[in-house]
Amino acid sequence: MSGSKKFCGVYPVVPTPLKDDERFDPAGMEHLIEYYITEGCHGLLVLGSGGESPYFSLDEKCVIVKTAAEKVKGRIPVIVGCTFFSLAEILSFFEKVDMLPFDGYLVALPAYYPLRYDNVFGFYSRLGRHTKKMIMYYHFPQITGLFFNSNQMNRLYHIKSITGAKESSVCVREMKRDIQTVCGKDFSLFSGTTQLLLTNLEAGGAGVMCPIPSVAPRAVVECYNCWMSGDHARAHGIEDAIYNHIGLMNTFDIPAVIQKSVFKVISRLPFPTRIGRNSRQAVFKETLRQLGHPITATVRSPLPQITDPERNNIAALIQRSAILRSI
16 A cells, blocks of 8 residues: 555654743744754654643644644645544635645544544534535544444545545554455555554555654654665664653553553554553653754653653663664
8 A cells, every 4th residue: 555655654743832821933943843854754744642732722723733734734644633623623724724835634534522423423424515625534532522433434535525544443454454444445554653653554554643753753653664675674664763751652651662562562452442541742842952962852742841851761762773873
């Protein structure tokens, strides 16, 4: 699936830089975008979960998208995250940004109230009437609350206007099943977790769309490129090194080797698992700041701000990480 598609490869979830008073920092965003392009990333996700999307107003989101699209200038694909509770909200967003030069939408539908499957199917079916851009389904049931069976996912992915998905359920069986479901359709299915990049590619997926490339883009891009060129041994070696950074995604309080083992068990369960959530947006921003990028670690309230122990753990990780220091 991945080799012939425009939408494939490594797509960092771009953090949304903020000033100390939590206002959007456009200069910081422009810097990060240029950095990811220079490092060889194949595309970008703006306003994803790692970009604090739910915490910005409609007007702020429009400014963020405009800043990103005008900085990229079509050099690589840009996908824009859409996290709204209602169809009316998302269509209003489409009206305001659809004319900007970006490539597609990653659409999440959080279930504040219980939703029936037919209502969700109808929601996604209507989106294609309002844009000619790519529409991707954001499958993250632990966050959205939308847990669907294989037949329901099959129907969703065969909506004509849905031509991609980000699979963040951390369920290998589900990801492989869904890649087979869309076999023969022009469809780009990304893993939402760097640790499953090679599993995704081996199954015929499109690549990865996640936060780890936002702090280690060169390593993740090299991992992808090695796999695609046939150097699978080198790709697995890089993947193993990336696993040692799992604390960035989860916690610094448990050794990485234990977290790696737990992740592998969870990812191989036959269904998505409701696991605890850690808000790590400030951790990724602080990592970038310590690596010398001109942004703050500030996140939008009520997200947890960076703590001193986290700063110290990040500094120690950078010191022992060839991946993070190869910038």
